[in-house]
Amino acid sequence: MNSNPMYMEYVDDADPQPAPPRRGWRILGWVCIGLSAVMVAGSLTAYGLYRKAFGNIAHEDVNAQLGPNRPKKLNSAMNILILGSDTRAGANAKYGRSMKNEPPRSDTMILLHLSPGGGQAMGISFPRDLMIPMPSCKTKTGSTPPASRAQINSAFTSGGAGCVMKAIENISNIRIDHFMQVDFNGFKSITNAVGGVPVCLPKDVDDRQSKLKLTRGRHTIKGETALAYVRNRHGLGDGSDTDRIKRQQKFMGALANKAMSAGVLSNPARLLSLMNATTKSLTTDKELTPQVMMKIAQGMQGMTSGKLRFVTVPSGPDPLDPNRVALNAGAQPFFASIRNDKTVPAEPKPSGAKIPPSQVRVRVFNASGVTGKATRVAEDLESQGFQVTVGGNAPGTRTSKVLYGSGADQQAQTLAGLIPGKPQPAARTSGGSPGVVDLIVGSDWTVLKSSRAGIPKQTGEIKANDDICKEP
Template sequence: MNSNPMYMEYVDDADPEPAPRRGWRILGWVCIGMSAIMVVGSLTAYGLYRKAFGNISHEDVNAQLGPDRPQKLNKALNILLLGSDTRSGANARYGRRMTNEPPRSDTIILLHLSPGGGQAMGISFPRDLMVRMPSCKGQDGRVWPAESRAQINSAFTKGGAACVIKTIESLSNIRIDHFMQVDFNGFKAITNAVGGVPVCLPKAVNDPKSKLRLSAGRHTIKGETALAYVRVRHGLGDGSDLDRIKRQQKFMGALADKALSAGVLSNPKKLLDLMNAVTKSLTTDDELKPQVMMDIAREMQGMSSGKLRFVTVPSGPDPLDPNRVALSPAAQPFFAAVRNDRTMPEKPKAGSQPIPPSQVRVRVFNGSGIDGQASRVADDLESQGFQVTVGGNAPSLTSATRVLYGAGADQHAKTLAGLIPSKPQPAARNGGTPGIVDLVIGRDWTNLKSAGGGIPKQQGEIRANDDICKET
């Protein structure tokens, strides 16, 4: 379809008590890491691991979606990741009293891969988000009427993955391309295959419902322990779903970072174990075939975990119900940035070897006279991958933005100057710090051109290579 989603499963309370619908769910975020791992690994492993690809289940959602879809504006790829709380089959152990209840999707994530594969962003939609839901057709042919106000996680119950796609597309106008699904047991196998995932607990936890028992500090967890960690809600944090989303984002980032940087993808046995763990529990749309995964892999070659970002869709308390969430005014500009992300990773000009932003250390000084300007520019620079500190106010106001450099940073200064629309000529700074580029913001400052990401830094975003103990 050129628009399909991925759904995976998480967990509510595992009996013996009746399991409330809002209980503990497993991390749907794992599918973001798994999608990156699958497509990157498939490039070199398709021939050797052909059998593993045969384990994947497929679902056709085209007939449910129909022709009235958002227009695709660029070559970015958008994959919808869903978590289903089904208790069928082996998953019944995580809530047997819910075996006959229709499933919901309480983990909804849009994975956006920038054109050319230079960066990726996972966008989480809270399960309690109140939205306008379009008319949906279920797999049984039943047509569900549109609703002016509904909780987003009920879309999956009514019309499965196709209804979630229609709902997300209708509120964001972003074309969705593919989907996947991983269940509880697949999640445990994945964490085992990568040798465990590092986590950091701010305090000790002993939660009888999720059965999570860990001391404060750093741990590497896998299997049932990892499952308990992503299920727990009230044992850690403030007990809110948004707090748990942040913890899940960190976990998924650490998982992707482990797979991408710890030799998993370059070790044939580890990769085979990982792919078997993924594919045995994976469902995708009909069009996400191994060859398509290989094509995506070619686009993503060279993407580091530092280019993998995680955010929650801009939202706040629902004015009609404080226990629910509604999109904030910042949501539509954010969706527009995702829709219009046309920026390809920059290619070096012939005969040149430009310094990448990740190797450029910048100090930002405010010479514009506008309060907070240095901090805002620093955030923009950081979102482009620069190493940034805020130097405070410049000694005096200046009309023109300047780029100054210390010893050995002349080429680094060129990288920064190339992203400034006014095209300042870098100059050596007397007494400048060796290896450091100083950016003095002038009154002519407008914005920063993109170095390849296309989507500005979002409040509270997490990167896969962040310190797992970093406060967010």
């Protein structure tokens, strides 16, 4: 089962055999992430120099497709939908001539969330095989099919970028501000423009199909070699989708890290080359003007690559079809954390009446009935500075509770203040430990409030500045 949009099937340039109908390039959205990194961290004083590059961008009106009934914005965060189109039009035909006349697909759908205050950014992948309630969208032929349950990637084929935006807004209740769509013709130019992308190979590779030939260890690759690396199916890893997905995510994280480095951003010629390489294959909504892009850059100017994270939307096997995926129980709490991402507040000064998280020991018990929930909540608490252990399962309950052992009443107040509804802490009558606060996670749990700012750490996330040789 292919449950992630980063899976990319190999396409021969010469097309010796008819291309199967589902071939596509699912790495494309990560190229847009690299572009977004430039847009949010680039040199603002060089706007005049880059105005010509911005002029390369094509624009599309999606307002009619979206309609009036859209989610409300809850804060000043920016959400940009990144789409990878597998069109074979023009120069793209060399990557699959037999698909030249087929309608383009978007097997890469990434929601780029830019936090308020420039604190962090997150690229959220939506699997191409994700089954969702598909909204009614007007097709390119003028018809309007009724709403149905379908794969999310069919939204682009039938109704374009506006239909994908509408579909994701419907399932997440997140307001999407803009979209960016790229084809794959500029990929080699982008890797050349940044001066190559660092990768790390666990073994020697000499794969005739992808034409990738590299020795074990670290390399900086670009152009045709970079293209062969992201297209490789058999020469690297164990051949599983999971292994390939992680490798491709790490590659694009490294690309974004390189794009945001001083060697690129402080070099006007190199930055202009990167902007030209990317914008020539870019389409956006008509509201995403150069002025808006520069405003985004102003708001995110202080962001570092360590604050750029990549995750896949929480999903699992579809109950109706094991060859497809569906959102799981973690999806709505995750969407809620994106919707409620707040501007970075000033760090509160500790006082005698408040115990800081770093001095609070917490045991997390799972009473929600959802496997792994305690571990995920523990990771959220750790990301906010608490000392956390997982206590295991507890008898099922709907209401989340904060209990404390002797001497931990003030510590319990610190924790309770970050839980929606602020439950009143209660003393443990039995089973408590002195100085320790116990969090009982019930089925009503949504998302931990932030004592500082940001979205809790997600399982399997990758950061743009991760060590390229680190095992996932």
